[in-house]
Amino acid sequence: MITFEKVSHEWGDFSLKNVTFNINRGEYFVILGPTAAGKTLILETIAGFYIPREGNIFLNGRDTASIPPEKRNIGFVYQDYSLFPHMSVEENIAFGLKMRKLPKKDVESKVQSIMDSMHISYLKGRFPSTLSGGERQRVALARALVINPDILLLDEPLSALDSRTQESLREELRRIHKVQGTTTIHVTHNQDEALALADRIGVIMNGEIVQVDTPYKIFNKPVSEEIAVFVGVENIVRGRVVSSEEGVALVQVGSNHIRALSNIRAGEVNVFIRPENVVLSRDKLESSARNSVIGKITDIIQFGAILRIYMDNGLSALVTKQAIEELKLDVGEKVYASFKATGVHLIKR
Amino acid sequence: MSIKVFKRQPLSLIFLLISSLIILFIILTLFNMIFQQIVLEPEGLLEAASDPAVIKSILLTLYASFLATLVAVALGTPLAYVLARHDFFGKSVVESIIDVPVIIPHSVAGIALYALFMRRSTIGGAFSNLGIIFEDSLWGIVVAMLFVNTPFYVNAAKEGFQSINPHLERVARTLGASQQKAFYRITLPLAIRHLFSGAVMAWARGISEFGAVIIIAFYPMVAPILIYYEFTTGGLAKSQPIAVLLILVCFAIFIILRTSTKYWERRK
Numbered sequence: 001m002i003t004f005e006k007v008s009h010e011w012g013d014f015s016l017k018n019v020t021f022n023i024n025r026g027e028y029f030v031i032l033g034p035t036a037a038g039k040t041l042i043l044e045t046i047a048g049f050y051i052p053r054e055g056n057i058f059l060n061g062r063d064t065a066s067i068p069p070e071k072r073n074i075g076f077v078y079q080d081y082s083l084f085p086h087m088s089v090e091e092n093i094a095f096g097l098k099m100r101k102l103p104k105k106d107v108e109s110k111v112q113s114i115m116d117s118m119h120i121s122y123l124k125g126r127f128p129s130t131l132s133g134g135e136r137q138r139v140a141l142a143r144a145l146v147i148n149p150d151i152l153l154l155d156e157p158l159s160a161l162d163s164r165t166q167e168s169l170r171e172e173l174r175r176i177h178k179v180q181g182t183t184t185i186h187v188t189h190n191q192d193e194a195l196a197l198a199d200r201i202g203v204i205m206n207g208e209i210v211q212v213d214t215p216y217k218i219f220n221k222p223v224s225e226e227i228a229v230f231v232g233v234e235n236i237v238r239g240r241v242v243s244s245e246e247g248v249a250l251v252q253v254g255s256n257h258i259r260a261l262s263n264i265r266a267g268e269v270n271v272f273i274r275p276e277n278v279v280l281s282r283d284k285l286e287s288s289a290r291n292s293v294i295g296k297i298t299d300i301i302q303f304g305a306i307l308r309i310y311m312d313n314g315l316s317a318l319v320t321k322q323a324i325e326e327l328k329l330d331v332g333e334k335v336y337a338s339f340k341a342t343g344v345h346l347i348k349r
Numbered sequence: 350m351s352i353k354v355f356k357r358q359p360l361s362l363i364f365l366l367i368s369s370l371i372i373l374f375i376i377l378t379l380f381n382m383i384f385q386q387i388v389l390e391p392e393g394l395l396e397a398a399s400d401p402a403v404i405k406s407i408l409l410t411l412y413a414s415f416l417a418t419l420v421a422v423a424l425g426t427p428l429a430y431v432l433a434r435h436d437f438f439g440k441s442v443v444e445s446i447i448d449v450p451v452i453i454p455h456s457v458a459g460i461a462l463y464a465l466f467m468r469r470s471t472i473g474g475a476f477s478n479l480g481i482i483f484e485d486s487l488w489g490i491v492v493a494m495l496f497v498n499t500p501f502y503v504n505a506a507k508e509g510f511q512s513i514n515p516h517l518e519r520v521a522r523t524l525g526a527s528q529q530k531a532f533y534r535i536t537l538p539l540a541i542r543h544l545f546s547g548a549v550m551a552w553a554r555g556i557s558e559f560g561a562v563i564i565i566a567f568y569p570m571v572a573p574i575l576i577y578y579e580f581t582t583g584g585l586a587k588s589q590p591i592a593v594l595l596i597l598v599c600f601a602i603f604i605i606l607r608t609s610t611k612y613w614e615r616r617k
Contacts, residue, residue, distance in 0.1 A: 044519070047519070047522075047523050048522075049519055049522075068522075068527070068528075069519070069522040069523055070522050070523070070524075070525050070526055070527055072523070074523045075523065076519065076520055076523040078516045078519075078520065080514065080516060082514060082516040082517050082519075082520045084517060084520075084521075084535055085539065086538050086539055095521065095524050095526075095534075096524030096525050099521075099524055099525030099526050099530065100525050143520075143524070144523075144524075147524060147525065153523075
């Protein structure tokens with residue numbers, strides 16, 4: 001559907017470097033990366049506002065270089081919503097249909113039906129300056145969707161909203177994608193958003209696509225330390241593979257030995273363990289598929305509804321308040337941190 | 350604001366006093382003349398207002414400046430848009446060139462325009478073959494006014510275009526609008542107030558031009574030249590009534606234009 005082939009472009013402080021990836025029809029593809037990594041630039045290049053200096057972009061197998069933005073049938077939603085301030089909600093949504101010279105009746109009925117399905121009919125005659133952030137975003141989405149685009153481009157669509165509105169719009173995006181099946185590219189720096197919505201994720205850093213994978217793989221099997229840090233792996237320690245048997249590597253980390261599901265047979269490695277995969281206990285959990293490492297608690301910090309426990313063995317774990325009470329955990333106490341071999345990801349250093 | 354505020358912020362008080370001085374300076378200068386004329390010597394003002402030569406001169410000034418503004422709008426709007434939207438090599442040079450008419454003395458501008466547009470010159474000669482003569486004619490007045498009013502319009506229009514989020518045009522493009530349609534349907538309606546107030550500024554600047562006009566077209570006399578001429582031949586008594594009349598006419602027009610744009614804004 002959309003193919004980036006070795007695309008490079010520079011624009012002021014931003015740049016894309018040798019970007020190559022492929023997005024399938026009907027896919028919900030999230031481009032995840034820190035702020036100013038070149039994410040918006042990718043969307044604007046797909047929309048046709050920039051012709052990349054090097055490389056090619058294909059839409060449905062056609063080279064896009066000579067197709068102007070208005071002929072690409074793309075729906076674009078900017079982070080700032082970009083509603084036309086001199087037009088009412090209804091006129092905003094009707095704009096794309098009018099540009100397509102649809103009969104007035106069709107325009108009216110299509111606008112009405114999308115407003116109904118997005119629950120914004122009550123905003124019909126209002127002007128953008130009188131709308132809340134969530135309302136604006138719904139109108140912007142309706143305006144982009146009413147033209148029945150081949151591709152929907154979303155530039156940080158939720159990041160300017162408060163957390164409750166974010167959640168309801170996230171559900172809305174999921175619902176729309178389920179119903180319409182529009183190929184969607186969603187750009188964000190927010191991991192939760194990416195996890196909740198993506199079929200696949202492309203991680204972008206400094207203008208480079210560094211990994212394209214399923215959400216599970218991105219979050220559990222990042223291909224570099226940089227990605228691991230960005231997607232919140234937290235537990236990153238160094239070790240050395242000492243032996244390997246049937247796809248299970250034995251890794252020496254400090255004075256401990258842990259097992260990891262990995263094809264790496266020897267050498268220095270980075271060991272990644274997500275904190276939510278670590279279980280704490282007072283007694284050692286004996287199991288061949290599990291690693292159990294003892295450690296002393298150095299700090300307990302509350303993050304929203306859960307607590308994060310840091311240990312002197314370099315690991316951290318997420319626990320509930322209840323678990324803390326039941327296990328009587330406190331700073332200075334000794335605990336066993338256990339995690340499955342499948343929850344350990346190794347990359348060569 | 351109470352005295353207490355100034356006790357906490359003494360600098361604010363000092364700034365307030367200084368600012369009122371400069372505002373007073375402007376108001377006093379104009380008010381003194383207008384008050385003198387209207388209250389103490391109303392006959393002189395009435396006499397000027399009923400003098401066909403004076404009326405003709407004021408109308409000529411307004412008309413010539415209007416024409417110069419039309420040209421500035423027609424040629425300056427695309428330039429302002431390009432400057433607001435695009436970065437290109439030499440952009441700052443272009444921006445400096447636009448500001449040149451503001452900084453050079455206007456008599457110098459007049460000399461330069463005369464040298465370029467007089468019948469003996471190549472360009473002026475070519476125009477005179479088409480029947481357009483600049484020396485001592487309406488066209489001479491218009492080019493002189495155009496030269497000095499361009500920066501006012503272009504800079505105001507540029508600011509107007511810059512104030513519009515470029516994403517709006519881009520979204521319009523993705524929705525199927527060609528570049529022209531996006532400009533006419535989105536950018537232009539949003540910038541129109543800025544363009545209008547820039548045009549009003551340019552028009553006012555044209556009306557007030559003296560130095561450049563007098564060199565290329567002493568006749569037909571625009572109001573500032575007529576006022577100067579009356580001053581040198583008949584002193585304050587002859588020139589001040591025309592000056593006050595010109596000011597009153599201009600004020601009236603500006604107030605009408607200002608209120609109309611305010612009304613415009615409220616309707617949106």
